[in-house]
Amino acid sequence: MSEERLMSKKKPAYPVNEQLDVYLDHYNRKIEIPIFYEDLLRFAGSVVVYDSNDEDTLWIRVYYSEFDRKEIDISLKKVYSILHSDGSNSIIQYLNVDAVDYCTFGNSKPFRIKVRNILNDNFTYFYVKRADASRIYGLELEHMLSPYNLNFLVYKDTLIEEHIAGIPGDVFIKEFLPKCTESEKAQLAKEFVKFNERCMIRLLGDMRSYNYVIVPTHDFDHVVYKIRAIDFDQQCFEGKLKVYRPQFFKENLLMVELVGDKLLRDSVDQYKLEERSIVAKRILSSGNRIKKLREICRNDVISTPENIEMLKNQIYELTLDMAFKKCKNMGEVLDLALSFVRRNYEDVSMKQIIENKIPGGR
Template structure:
């Protein structure tokens, strides 16, 4: 199945409503910044950015007029300080904005900012994007329900995201995977099963290979690979259930083949159960924070009616949970999905306690 059939043509950006805005302020995600997304659109020109193999990266490096450059540079340094430090200007004099890149590919059309410490030449990136409520829900759910914390800021119509380091999935599959040992391939297969399950549970869609990164972690005498989502634009928008399962995208076929070739069916089921249990524990341990987020998304509009109707029907058929039939918007579908995972974990845990007791 091709992605044209699997995905809608274009997802709209949804505004931040009052309840989500209050949530962001409570948890220090809403912070005043000195520059907006629209300001960065004032570039005077651009040049194409190519990779090491001479291929077009779909990013362009933009440049600004002399009158705008100084102000934009200073504002971007201040944003870096707010995102990564205490927000003061003490570190600004040691920073240099090496590049501002713009991507016209995809819905969010982000700016990628490269900031370098001039004292030691260490550099990092952050992204400036248009605010989108569904993306914010995706970022927050990743922060709470995945193994990884995320740092981002929202102010009015501008979203600032930290860079997530790793090897882009498509590059890894092309260049690194063929060189992996058999044990590394088995470990990657396990990680893909867990990643696939995690995306499905929290309804994060469109995890084609270029929307996640693979992170090599050196552990004693071997390398362990982790898979991290880097694009949260398709958080519970689409109506097709398969969109939330990375295994159904053709770009991930090599990863699916790893699972088929390296894991027995029993192992696949075991890893799915492990990931469901871990996510359920994170839902429980997140306490009031995730409750407030869910209370916000349940009264929000982050998808269209036909998508809501299709997804709740497909989820009801998949889980046999009749609660999905009661859902009236996508936020309620998400809330029901997370509650289903939590309830099943608690039911199993209680059953085990009873069996041990009697």
């Protein structure tokens, strides 16, 4: 299936409603920042950014007039301080904005800001984007339901996201995967299965290889690989269930083939079960926070009627749970999908407890 048929041509940005705004304020995600996304669009010109192989990265490096540059520089340094420190001006004198890049490809068209500490030459990135309710739901769900915490800020129509470090999936597949040992390939296959399952459970779509990173960690005498999403624009918007399963994107074909080569069917099923159980545990441990977010999402508009109708029917075909047929919006579909995973986990756990208590139970 081609990408054009699998994905909508363009997803609209959905506004942050009053309930979500209150939620963000309560959990310290809503903080006044000194610059807006629209301010960064005032650039006077740009040059193409090429990678080390002289290939177009689809980012352009923008520059501003002398008057705007001074104001934008100090504002971006303040944003860095708010995002990564205590928000005071004390560290600003040690910071330099090395680059402001603008992505011309994709839906969100973000700005990527490179900030360097002039005392030691360490640098990091953060992103400035238009605030979009579905993206914010995606970020919050990733924060609660994945192994990773996320740092982001929202103020009016602007979203600030920290950089997620790792090797872009498309780069890893092309340049690093062929050099991996057989053991490392088996581990990557396992992680792709778990990543695929996690995306489907929480309805995170469009995980093509350039929308996630591979994170290598050295552990004693070997390297451990993890797969981490970096783009949350397509959180429960699309109607096709396949969009929420990375295995169906052609960019991930080599990873899918790796799973087929390295894992037995029983192992794949085991890793899926492990991931569903881990997500269920995180739902339970997130307590009131995820309950509040799910309630807000149930009363929000983050997709089209056509997509809602299509997805709820396709999930029903997968689960045979009639409750999906009754969903009226995408927030209800998401809420029910998370409830389905949690409920199955609790039912299995209770069954195991009963079997262990009953004489003769195994």
